[in-house]
Amino acid sequence: MHPNDRPLLAAAHQGDTSAVRGALAACAHVESRDDEGRTPLLPAARADRVDVAELLIAAGADPNARDTAGDTPWLAPGLTGSMPMLRALLPAGPDLSLTNRFGGTSLIPAAERGHVAYVRAVLRETGTGVDHVNRLGWTALLEAVILGDGGRAHQDTVELLITAGADPLFADHDGTTPLQHASRRGRDAIAGLPAATTRRVSAR
Template sequence: MTAKPPTPADLALSDAVGRGDADAARAALRAGADRERRDGQGRTPLLLAALADRVAVAEVLVGAGADVNAQDARDDSAWLVTGVTGSVAMMRTLLPGGPDVTLTNRFGGVSVVPASERGHVAYVRAVLAETDVDVDHVNRLGWTALLEAVVLGDGGRAHQDVVAALLAAGADPALPDGDGVTARAHAERRGFDPVADLLRRAESQGGEGPRVGGGGR
């Protein structure tokens, strides 16, 4: 079945998202733009706004009832991509839309997993504090957020802070990957001594490790 061609209002909304123009987005919606219209890759206006971190436009779309959980052809959603961009502002803008924090991306991960891999410290702290996302969720690679922070991180200050935040939120340091290797063993193999120390202390305490770095969001 051939998709209906976009209306002038649909085109105006697409343009508004691209420019980050909240007033124009609001006007396009009033003119009848389809807030769930998908592009050739299955992306909705809200997903495109999230990808570009157009927070003001996203606020308009969420207020108009746009679906924060709509996934595209790559299984990305507006909510899931906040874990990639690390935008705390976008994350909080989407919260009133009722994001499904159990929704997974094409790798089987929830939003905190890619955020941990990328060292998005503020995002990891915020999403753990403000949602009930599963800190020990295991993706299709057999990795938790903690394992991703070590295996795909660089061992620097940002990833140290991510590891500390995950441990403080109750992440289990003893959970191994699919080959039975723990996060601490990976850290030791890679020479990430500060990370290995955090994990070693957490294991000895049976859970939460000490926090590293500054506080706040």
């Protein structure tokens, strides 16, 4: 390990832009790893330190570098919903097919959390598969319905997914569809979205 690798890792964890710049100038390895296998870009992405991430990416940081838990910098904005971090990472050429420890692409946790702007951008700009199934047997649509709170953000997320071609009849391992999950939870606004969305699309 280069003497400046640990300072670079510490600076990235702390979001210290000046210290990151100094460590890189002192020839620290941009792909150095901490005890959990994290490169400097991963904590920067998780903490939404776009300034730090941009410095690291300019130095050649890999958006696909996995830590020991299987997480990557590209997957982080799916959890946070950060559009600035999405914009910083996309030019670095992330592998959009990479999945997290649960077997989900970045779209699935974003849908679960109701990150509407992030979901919209990923669907429009990356070609990520809308009906990808994770290890739980859930698609982004199933996660948005099952784990979402049924509020406006999750309603908008569900509508975006259906408009993008998500199958509202794609059932989980128990044979329950997103519509059935929504009905059972009393989320009538979500349960009625497929028909309403279909009418709007047909009218265009």
